[in-house]
Amino acid sequence: MVNYKIVNEKMKTIFYVIQKEFIQVKRNKVMLRMIVMIPLLQMLVLVFAATYDLKNVDIFLVDKDLSSTSRELAGKLEASPFFTINNTSFDPEDGENELLRNADDMVLVIPRGFERDLIRDDKASLQILVNAIDGQAAQLGYSYAASVIRDFNKNIIAEWKGLPEFNPPYQINTVSRFWYNSELEYKWYMAPGVLAILVTLIGLFLSGMSLVKEKEQGTIEQLNVTPIKKIQFLTGKLIPFVVIALFDLSFGLIIAKVVFNLPIVGSLGLVFGFGILYLLGILGLGLLISTVADTQQQVMFVTYFFMMIFILMGGIFTPVDSMPHWAQLVNEANPVFHFMKVMRMVVLKGSNFGDLIHEFVALCILGFTFLSLAVWRYRKTA
Amino acid sequence: MISIQHISKSYKEVQAITDISLEVQKGELFGLIGPDGAGKTTLMRILMTLLIQDEGTATMNGFDIIKDYKKIRNMVGYMPGRFSLYQDLTVEENLNFFATVFKTTVSENYDLIRDIYIQIEPFKKRLAGKLSGGMKQKLALSCALIHKPEILILDEPTTGVDAVSRKEFWEMLKNLQQKGITILVSTPYMDEAMLCNRVALMQKGKVLDIDTPRNLVDGYTRKLYAIRSNDMHRLILDLRSYEKTDSAYAFGQYLHVTGKDDEVEATEFENYLMRKNHEDLEVHDIAPTIEDVFMELLQDTIV
Numbered sequence: 001m002v003n004y005k006i007v008n009e010k011m012k013t014i015f016y017v018i019q020k021e022f023i024q025v026k027r028n029k030v031m032l033r034m035i036v037m038i039p040l041l042q043m044l045v046l047v048f049a050a051t052y053d054l055k056n057v058d059i060f061l062v063d064k065d066l067s068s069t070s071r072e073l074a075g076k077l078e079a080s081p082f083f084t085i086n087n088t089s090f091d092p093e094d095g096e097n098e099l100l101r102n103a104d105d106m107v108l109v110i111p112r113g114f115e116r117d118l119i120r121d122d123k124a125s126l127q128i129l130v131n132a133i134d135g136q137a138a139q140l141g142y143s144y145a146a147s148v149i150r151d152f153n154k155n156i157i158a159e160w161k162g163l164p165e166f167n168p169p170y171q172i173n174t175v176s177r178f179w180y181n182s183e184l185e186y187k188w189y190m191a192p193g194v195l196a197i198l199v200t201l202i203g204l205f206l207s208g209m210s211l212v213k214e215k216e217q218g219t220i221e222q223l224n225v226t227p228i229k230k231i232q233f234l235t236g237k238l239i240p241f242v243v244i245a246l247f248d249l250s251f252g253l254i255i256a257k258v259v260f261n262l263p264i265v266g267s268l269g270l271v272f273g274f275g276i277l278y279l280l281g282i283l284g285l286g287l288l289i290s291t292v293a294d295t296q297q298q299v300m301f302v303t304y305f306f307m308m309i310f311i312l313m314g315g316i317f318t319p320v321d322s323m324p325h326w327a328q329l330v331n332e333a334n335p336v337f338h339f340m341k342v343m344r345m346v347v348l349k350g351s352n353f354g355d356l357i358h359e360f361v362a363l364c365i366l367g368f369t370f371l372s373l374a375v376w377r378y379r380k381t382a
Numbered sequence: 383m384i385s386i387q388h389i390s391k392s393y394k395e396v397q398a399i400t401d402i403s404l405e406v407q408k409g410e411l412f413g414l415i416g417p418d419g420a421g422k423t424t425l426m427r428i429l430m431t432l433l434i435q436d437e438g439t440a441t442m443n444g445f446d447i448i449k450d451y452k453k454i455r456n457m458v459g460y461m462p463g464r465f466s467l468y469q470d471l472t473v474e475e476n477l478n479f480f481a482t483v484f485k486t487t488v489s490e491n492y493d494l495i496r497d498i499y500i501q502i503e504p505f506k507k508r509l510a511g512k513l514s515g516g517m518k519q520k521l522a523l524s525c526a527l528i529h530k531p532e533i534l535i536l537d538e539p540t541t542g543v544d545a546v547s548r549k550e551f552w553e554m555l556k557n558l559q560q561k562g563i564t565i566l567v568s569t570p571y572m573d574e575a576m577l578c579n580r581v582a583l584m585q586k587g588k589v590l591d592i593d594t595p596r597n598l599v600d601g602y603t604r605k606l607y608a609i610r611s612n613d614m615h616r617l618i619l620d621l622r623s624y625e626k627t628d629s630a631y632a633f634g635q636y637l638h639v640t641g642k643d644d645e646v647e648a649t650e651f652e653n654y655l656m657r658k659n660h661e662d663l664e665v666h667d668i669a670p671t672i673e674d675v676f677m678e679l680l681q682d683t684i685v
Contacts, residue, residue, distance in 0.1 A: 009485055016482040020471065027470045027509075218466040222525070225430050225460045226483045227452060 010232060017228075017236025021210075025240065035202070039248045042198050043255040047190045057141045058086040060095040060104040067115035069156070076152050077108070082144050092127075099131050106130050106141055118156070180265075180349045188263070191256040192343035193316040195249060200336055202248050203279050204307060206241045207286025208299040211378070216295060230378055238283050245279050246272060265350035271343065274356070277363050278339040284370030285335075291377040310336040338362045383408040383533060383564040384429065389438030391424055398424040399587040401438070406566055406580075411559045413578030414568040415676070421587040422568035423463055426537050429566070430460045442533055456484070459531035461522050463538045469511030473502055473521055476510050477528060484529035494561065495524045498554055516547030523554065534558065536567040540574065552577050572673040583676055590679040598675045605644040607651060608636035608668040611660040620658045626650060629681055638674055 025031055059077060063070050077083045086104050089095065095107035109127035117124040128145060132138035214220040223233065249272070256262040264271075285306065293299045313327065314320075314336035320328060331337040338359045345351035353360070384406035391398050399421035406412040414422045427433040429440060431451040439446065445453045467476045477499075481488050492499075502520050505513065510521060519539055526534060536555075540548040552574065559565055567578070575581045576595045583590040583598075591598065609630075611617045618637055621630040628640045639651065652665045 013482060013485070016479055020468070020475070020479050023475060024468070024470050217469060218462060218464045219468055221432065221462045221464075222460070222466040222480070223483070224432055225455050225458070226480065227455050227485070228483045 010229075013228060013232050014236040014239075017233060018239050021237060021240040025244070035244055035248060036251075038201065039198055039252040039255065042194055042201075043191070043252050044259065046194050046197075047187050047256075047260065057083050057106055057144070058104040059083050059145075060098045060107045061085050061088045062090065062092050062095050062107065062109040063088065064090055064112040065110050065114040069115040069118060070110045073110065073149065073152055074108075077145065077148055080144070080148055082141075083148075095129065099129060102131070104131075105137075106145065108145070185260075187260045188348060189344070190316075191260055191262050192347045193340050195252045195256065196314075196336060196340040196343045197311055197316065198252050199245050199249050199275060199279065199339070200282055200307065200310065202245045203241060203282040204286045204303050206244065207238065207283040208289045208293075208303045209296055210237050210241070211287060211290035212293050212296050212299050230375065234287065234375060234378065238280075238287070241283055241286075242276060242279050246275055249275050262347065264347050266346035266352070267350075270346050270353060270356075274339065274342045274346070274359070274363070277360070277367060278335060278342075281335045281363060281367035281370050284367060284372075284374045287374035288370060288377060291374060310334050313337065314340050316340065332362060333366065335363060335366050338366075383410070384412075384440070384442050384566060386425075386429070386440045387438050389425070389428060389435045389440055391428060391433065391435050397587055399428075402587075402589055403438075404582050404589060404592055406564060408564055409559065409562055411555060411565045411567070411577070411579045413575050413581040414566070414584055415570075415572065415575045415581050415672075416568075416584035417570055419586070420584040422584060423537055424587075426460075426535050426566070426568060429535060430458065431455060456529065457531055458533045458535060459526035459529065461526040461534075461536045461539055463541065465510075465518050465522060467510050467518075467522060467525060470509060472507050472509055473513070474506040476521065477524060480525045481528045486529055488528065491528055491530050494530055494558075495527050497557060498527070499524050515543045516550070519543055519547065519551055520554075523551075527558070532563065534563050534565045534567075536565065538568050538570065540569060540571065548574070572671065572676060575672045581672075583679055585680055590676075595672050599670055599672055602670040602675050602678065603644075604640045604670070604678065605646070606668050606670050606674060607639045607641075607648055607665055608633070609639050609651060609655070609663075609665045610636045611655065611664070612662040613660065616658075617655070617660060620655065620660070621651075624651075624654055626654075629677065631677055633673065636668075638668070638677075640678075 025035075061074055063074060074085060078085050087094075087098060092107065092109050095104070095109070098104040099107060107127075107129040109129070111125065111127070114124045114126070126149065128142065130138045130142050211220070214223065253262075253264070253268075253271070257264065286303070289299055289302050289306075293302065313323075313331055313334050315323075315331075320331055320337060323331070342356055342359050342363075345355060384404075386402055386404050389402045390400050402421070402425060414420075414425065416422055424433065428435045429442065429447060431447055431454050434448065439448075441447065442454055443457060445457070447454055468479070471479065477488055481491075488495075498520050502513070502517050502524070505517065510518065513521060523536075523539070526536075540551055543551065548571075555565055555567065556577075569575070578595060580592065580594050581598070582592045593601070609617065609621070614632070614637070618630055618632065621627050621637065621639055626642050626646050628642050630637050630639045632638075641650075648665045648667065652663060655663055655665075
């Protein structure tokens with residue numbers, strides 16, 4: 001009975017801190033707007049804009065052969081949905097200038113005697129110049145073009161040898177199916193990643209600002225002379241941020257479902273369970289920054305630094321598997337990496353808890369470390 | 383009630399307070415008087431367990447400020463120099479919040495704060511940040527009293543508050559004292575020193591003197607003159623270069639001047655200044671105030 005009373009007292013204190021935090025958020029019009037606008041903008045803008053689907057490669061064609069074969073090849077390229085023949089000329093230099101001006105992405109040079117060589121020597125060469133400033137796009141564009149030319153090549157051989165087009169000679173056929181995202185919908189790949197960033201952003205900034213705001217306003221001074229336990233105070237401060245971040249996660253998921261028709265294969269319980277675990281770590285980190293910093297400006301700088309590293313390393317744009325080995329090791333300490341993986345695995349693949357043990361353990365360790373560092377570093381005495 | 387022994391504290395190279403010892407009796411209204419940088423805030427923050435002293439010990443109501451800091455926090459009310467309540471919470475919300483944090487309720491201790499709170503109650507739905515300076519002080523005092531402290535520590539509570547509110551505030555302090563609360567208050571205003579039972583005059587981290595304000599003033603035996611003329615700036619320069627002047631400093635509309643020895647007569651100053659072509663000259667004796675005492679002590683420490 002006595003115990004119950006003590007517990008009750010403690011809960012009451014935490015409850016009042018929570019209530020205080022919510023009132024303060026409610027009165028902060030900018031904060032309120034951010035909580036609603038960030039998920040909206042991130043989901044609608046970032047997911048759409050950050051697409052790697054290849055569309056619209058502009059080709060500059062230099063056809064010096066002007067034969068039926070060269071024209072047929074040009075026609076094949078034009079017929080593909082990825083390529084547009086933008087300009088033609090007889091001088092390859094014009095093409096190079098166009099590349100310089102960024103007006104075209106690729107120059108295809110068909111040399112004089114292309115058809116003749118093909119007939120006489122059974123082989124002929126083509127030249128492709130690709131603007132490779134964006135390496136990934138260049139690679140993709142080149143391999144698409146190469147595959148169109150390879151197809152064309154195969155058909156031409158078949159034609160000349162008098163074989164029917166659809167019954168080519170000995171040939172290995174690869175039948176591939178893309179699993180978990182069968183239509184290679186890039187938005188579906190992006191959406192869970194952007195959701196992870198969303199939760200990170202909200203959690204890290206809110207918690208980072210929280211203590212430092214009390215420091216700037218001097219309220220920490222008044223609080224520090226009260227008998228409130230630091231655990232009570234920090235718990236009371238963190239719970240509202242967990243609630244707000246989870247609200248934004250649900251909001252983002254709804255947008256993804258409604259706007260992109262994102263298939264949510266796995267269990268939502270798992271998504272939110274991991275969300276809470278992840279937030280404990282992120283809020284712990286935010287609090288740690290907040291205890292060390294003296295002004296909101298300092299918090300902004302430090303938080304931004306961590307955000308950049310976490311997100312770029314975490315594999316939102318570039319697959320972590322293709323990073324150097326050391327970077328993959330560093331990523332073990334990157335909570336965003338683990339959470340993004342969980343989000344993609346659960347949402348797109350329907351992975352269950354058993355598949356996510358590694359991430360679970362990693363997030364537990366990170367969360368425990370950040371939180372205990374923050375609690376240890378926060379002192380009621382200066 | 384408060385016992386401070388040989389407390390020193392430095393921040394890196396700056397020595398904030400040096401070897402401070404003083405005793406505050408139960409039920410006393412004790413003032414720390416001194417200019418900015420005298421170390422008043424540092425001393426209070428050490429007592430409030432917000433800072434840890436480098437040397438020395440202190441107890442409040444018998445509890446050590448280091449070992450029993452938890453008991454201290456429950457027993458002492460503190461009002462920091464800067465307004466430290468939540469500006470984006472209302473008057474009522476602030477009061478309820480701090481009451482809960484101290485594990486009590488507003489109604490439980492309403493008796494103690496009634497006289498003060500009643501004045502701000504009409505604005506209880508207003509955000510604390512939107513209150514006037516005087517109102518803020520009253521709210522802060524209410525919050526500092528919400529857990530029925532035995533000791534109240536107030537760091538420059540009247541700085542930046544208008545004259546009427548200052549007067550009201552000191553009346554509130556007197557009332558609280560009558561309810562048996564021991565009060566330690568700091569102020570840079572000399573006139574407020576007279577309202578304390580005893581004061582410690584502080585300068586550059588040291589206590590210059592501790593006594594009742596009456597005794598301090600009575601202890602001042604120098605002959606003091608108030609002098610003014612139509613050109614105050616030239617007046618102070620001329621007086622300071624006069625060989626018979628010991629000290630001359632501005633005090634309101636007059637200069638307060640002492641002679642090298644107390645034999646120097648008013649007429650001597652008058653004649654000297656007339657030779658210097660001062661017009662509308664006025665020289666007369668004046669009874670010392672606490673500020674004169676303080677200036678005298680300051681001069682002694684500088685020499």
